[in-house]
Amino acid sequence: MRPPPSKAEVLVVGGGMAGLCAAISAQKAGATVRILEASPRHMRGGNLRHARNIRIPHDGISSYSPGIYPVEEFARELTEVSRGDGDAALIDMLASRAADLGEWLADQGVVFQTKHIPFSRRTAFFLGGGKAATNALYARIEALGIAVSYETPWDIDTLCELPSAAVVLCCGGDQADARQRFINRGTPFNVGAPMEGLIRAGAAVAGVSGAVHLVAVDARSPRHDGGIVTRIDGMQFGMMVDAQGRRFADETAIVGSRRYSIWGQTIAALPVPSATLVLDAGGMAAMPRLAFEPIRAANLGEMAALIEVDFAALSCSARQSGRVRKAPFFAYPVVSGLTFSCHGLRVDTRARVKMGDGSVSKNLFAAGAIMAPAVLHIGYLSGTALTISAVFGRIAGEEAARHALG
Structure with missing residues (x-):
């Protein structure tokens, strides 16, 4: 000092x-x-x-x-x-x-x-x-x-x-x-x-201690100071799965500006607070440009290994949702990023x-x-x-x- x-x-x-x-x-x-x-x-x-x-x-x-x-x-x-x-x-x-x-x-x-x-x-x-x-x-x-x-x-x-x-x-x-x-x-x-x-x-004291505003960000982001470019978007073009490879939300339910914070809070509430956005070839073509390159795999088995989830769970999620069909496949690891805390003077x-x-x-x-x-x-x-x-x-x-x- x-x-x-x-x-x-x-x-x-x-x-x-x-x-x-x-x-x-x-x-x-x-x-x-x-x-x-x-x-x-x-x-x-x-x-x-x-x-x-x-x-x-x-x-x-x-x-x-x-x-x-x-x-x-x-x-x-x-x-x-x-x-x-x-x-x-x-x-x-x-x-x-x-x-x-x-x-x-x-x-x-x-x-x-x-x-x-x-x-x-x-x-x-x-x-x-x-x-x-x-x-x-x-x-x-x-x-x-x-x-x-x-x-x-x-x-x-x-x-x-x-x-x-x-x-x-x-x-x-x-x-x-x-x-x-x-x-x-x-x-x-x-x-x-x-x-x-x-x-x-x-x-x-104003606000609530521990309350924070969250958005979905790439899990590969720096611990601090990544800014807006680390934000993950485009969930509606693919399938969101949890740490076990299970789909846990309707990706098309919220598409307005509130989607960023809703995804941040939803992921934070998971038993293991991390997720993966999985896309097929068509979904990837529709994605906005993001800061990090996607993980790429030739098939779902390879993707399951790369993102470290159960292949059976991932395959079942893809089949039941119908949102991930055509190879090759792509993925973005997602966690919650903190924008501001809601506690102050x-x-x-x-x-x-x-x-x-x-x-x-x-x-x-x-x-x-x-x-x-x-x-x-x-x-x-x-x-x-x-x-x-x-x-x-x-x-x-x-x-x-x-x-x-x-």
């Missing part, structure tokens, strides 16, 4: 979307700011690096988002996915403050895709993906003269000693904690130490950390994944994680600067 940084009026812990927005907002409000980032420079940006799009409400058609997506509709969807367990005041704040988010991000240098974009009236796509958005925001940080300390992780005991008037926690949840049993699709630096330390110290509408006794911290703020469960509880709404990060990052930065400057 590096030595404590020099004094700044506002210290931002974490250099992803939430932290970058917080730092920019605090600096523009007149405070001196420093970012403490756990990762080395080449891995900066948190999970923003792996993002493609961000959910933004808007009252009219724009160059990067067709159609209309009213603030009221966004707020209603947030309430629905949180099943009424999300903080209503935070939901309203998020929906209303997200309305100018596209323009604000563009002013900071983020470029949105305006040509050949997937139809989505709810989300805007980053030109060049999340890595380009990360680089744009860091360029803005550098232009504003905001200092960044890389490879500087902090726990709650050290945070209490930091030389600053206000601290903004934007260091994510605990999805990279070594105790998690799933492949972590995102940054390996979100280990949850500040969050867990604050909870032990009496901070109010409660905050008020000024992004101040709430305590379990009902009080509110005066100089400790939080934004992003560390407080997202206060909005979504254990729910999921695509593109919203970055919206929460950007909106509450801006709020936290503004409020931290206001406190620091008196």
Whole structure:
């Protein structure tokens, strides 16, 4: 761990979307700011690096988002996915403050895709993906003269000693904690130490400990940081079998965007939480392009040996389902990959950390994944994680600067 940084009026812990927005907002409000980032420079940006799009409400058609997506509709969807367990005041704040988010991000240098974009009236796509958005925001940080300390992780005991008037926690949840049993699709630096330390110290808890959002990923993916490219799709073109070679689900039951999370949860619930997508020649021809090459076999007997399942069970599954018929055969090993955890801190509408006794911290703020469960509880709404990060990052930065400057 590096030595404590020099004094700044506002210290931002974490250099992803939430932290970058917080730092920019605090600096523009007149405070001196420093970012403490756990990762080395080449891995900066948190999970923003792996993002493609961000959910933004808007009252009219724009160059990067067709159609209309009213603030009221966004707020209603947030309430629905949180099943009424999300903080209503935070939901309203998020929906209303997200309305100018596209323009604000563009002013900071983020470029949105305006040509050949997937139809989505709810989300805007980053030109060049999340890595380009990360680089744009860091360029803005550098232009504003905001200092960044890389490879500087902090726990709650050290945070209490930091030389600053206000601290903004934007260091994510605990999805990279070594105790998690799933492949972590995102940054390996979100280990949850500040969050867990604050909870032990009496901070109010949001969400449910142990609850996570999962999707199906290739079992050959790296333990951390594989991102969206490791996701497995195309189950409807083949047959899903468990560790014994038995078919365990209807591959065509869910084909909308919810299929990713449903498969992730379904596989995690298996007695042995792993599966294999098996395809025949026709199924393979229909498959989308995936990151890893498929396992290939001339016949089902050879395939059973390669994927280490019982040949009789695999053959029976193929015969009964009628979904795998014509050689050659192909397979992808599948496990559950963790996108985010659903456990975090409660905050008020000024992004101040709430305590379990009902009080509110005066100089400790939080934004992003560390407080997202206060909005979504254990729910999921695509593109919203970055919206929460950007909106509450801006709020936290503004409020931290206001406190620091008196």
